[in-house]
Amino acid sequence: MSKTLIRGAKVLGGEAQDVLITDGVIAAVGDELAGTEDAAVVEAAGRILLPGLVDLHTHLREPGREDSETVLTGTKAAAVGGFTAVHAMANTFPVADTAGVVEQVWRLGKESGYCDVQPVGAVTVGLEGKKLAELGAMHDSAAGVRVFSDDGKCVDDAVIMRRALEYVKAFDGVIAQHAQEPRLTEGAQMNEGIVSAELGLAGWPAVAEESIIARDVLLAAHVGSRVHICHLSTAGSVEIVRWAKSKGWNVTAEVTPHHLLLTDELVRSYNPVYKVNPPLRTEADVLALREALADGTIDCVATDHAPHPHEDKDCEWGAAAMGMVGLETALSVVQHTMVDTGLLDWAGVADRMSFRPAEIGRLKGHGRPVSPGEPANLTLLDPAYRGPVDPAGFASRSRNTPYEGRELPGRVSHTFLRGRATVVDGKLA
């Protein structure tokens, strides 16, 4: 029988308590617990204990782009970041649009052992937006897919989107839309506005995102299905989601850590590490996103962890790939932008980074309360830590972080996956 005692942690930021884990399950929570004599002790005074984080939006790149990330390296990065479950996006090579590919990813996740991997299935064959993939087969497979997304591409055909929304009702699935009207964003390189006008980079208007979100919340309402909006990035998108929720429609949304912190002013450096889809927006958008995450209009934080090999960023802006790694810095950025600013408490962080994403993905065994009887998927954070981000130390195979050298607060000291420590004192176990 394996036992671990986490001593004196602030559970969800509340009073300091002890938490006893026995055989992968939370056995007891409280003061002066009995039966702890033979337990391994983790001294956690001053630390925050959270339910294991859940990411709805991760690119693990395997199969196909193992030069940037594998399921193994990606799940290691996830564990270091405090995640116990990630949703692996479907834009691999080959695309995860069949039961075979999602089962492969699911199996690789099982073998990694660092973090649970829940594959996301493609909505359409080859992410081409033309023909529905076998959504039912992916759901019925061992991978048990419930989240479907063509992420990286928008399901822009209104009829295909409508059918997908309707079809997945049969197994309580959800369509996670990458909202980007393709015609309005042909050749787009950065947010369209004051900075793009000066830099002469083709603009990516906010309306390209907002018009798709507006359409899709109306479609979801019309067919009585649920829709999830990926990486919402503009103040206008927030307004549309807020309106849709006020109608009682089944709409959820996520925001990335980088959209909570960074703005398009950074593009003035022409450094492609800031090139990302959706693009970095303005200060006003950043503030609206923080407020929306705080008031629940935006349901959750999702990393959109997008690893790229060095050569795909070590070039001119126009030639560079879009995306940033995010698993290992997500919680720090959320602490910096939401907690240290007073917008969200730690219980709120637990909700936005664990409870809600698990609920949206209908993920079992994750996003559970820190209570006796629950699986011991837990994250222990040292919120007092301060230090510069050093990509050389990343567990991810890629280094394309926009935070290199930036001082960020907080560090995950321990991550527990069903009671087993995957991270100890900030290092992979």
Add this chain to the structure above:
Amino acid sequence: MKRHLISAADLTRDDAVLILDTAEEMARVADRPIKKLPTLRGRTVVNLFFEDSTRTRISFEAAAKRLSADVINFSAKGSSVSKGESLKDTALTLEAMGADAVVIRHGDSGAPHRLATSDWIGGSVVNAGDGTHEHPTQALLDAFTMRRHLTDGAGQDLSGRHITIVGDILHSRVARSNVHLLTTLGAEVTLVAPPTLVPVGVERWPCEVSYDLDAVLTKSDAVMMLRVQRERMNAAFFPTEREYARRYGLDGDRMGRMPDHAIVMHPGPMNRGMEITAQVADSPRCTAVEQVANGVSIRMAVLYLLLGGNEPAVTTTAHPSPATTPDGGAARRPSSRTEETK
């Protein structure tokens, strides 16, 4: 150390006037029987052109050669670049060959900035046009041409002059550089275009925007017509070529309503019949050909100031060279964005 020319926005008024004054000195060389100065002897200037632009390339080539520099022309077409070599590897190759200056034309906005701020090369970088971003030497030669026609010349800026720039502002690197430079020199700039060809965000530029060419012609000291690519029509920026020409083209009637002293400018190549009629293009008020000649003088001045060190540009002139300062010209060289954005 200031050693690059990436954006016209990096130039102060004094930087810009120094370049224009130096270009005047350089222009005098062109009138001599032997059009060559020894200033950059032993220095290597690479023309790195990822886009075809024969005009700009030969202008830089002539400028560097008149300063006795060794010139290497590197065209992306037919080179390893067309086989997928990266900008970085190309830059490292040029660095290994000992390039003192790289004059770069690239289809991607920001490529020269990237080159200048990377550790790929150690020499000076001169932006010869990047994407839809900037083309600073074009703006300098435009300002030089305006100064010759609209002011008393050396030492002057363009204070109070009204400059109108007409055409595809959205995709124009010439317009962006000119807005920066001309306003730095004190001019008042008005952009004229159909609303579809004005960038979102233009409201923060230090200039006026008008959709009505006729309303601004009568108060313009110079009218610069930009090339409008016919392909824009297919992307619905305007309905037809004829409608564009009617509303935004410069013909003889419109030129007749300009003030008598006002000039017509064009960076070339011209679309005759589109943004400018043959009557206007061939009139004595059109400075298009003169701009080409001035381009060589400006590029000589830029290369000299970036690379020339402390020696006077022109040693045999009767006037003291404005490029020469007692403690060397270094402190007055054009500044670059490199330092300012760190």
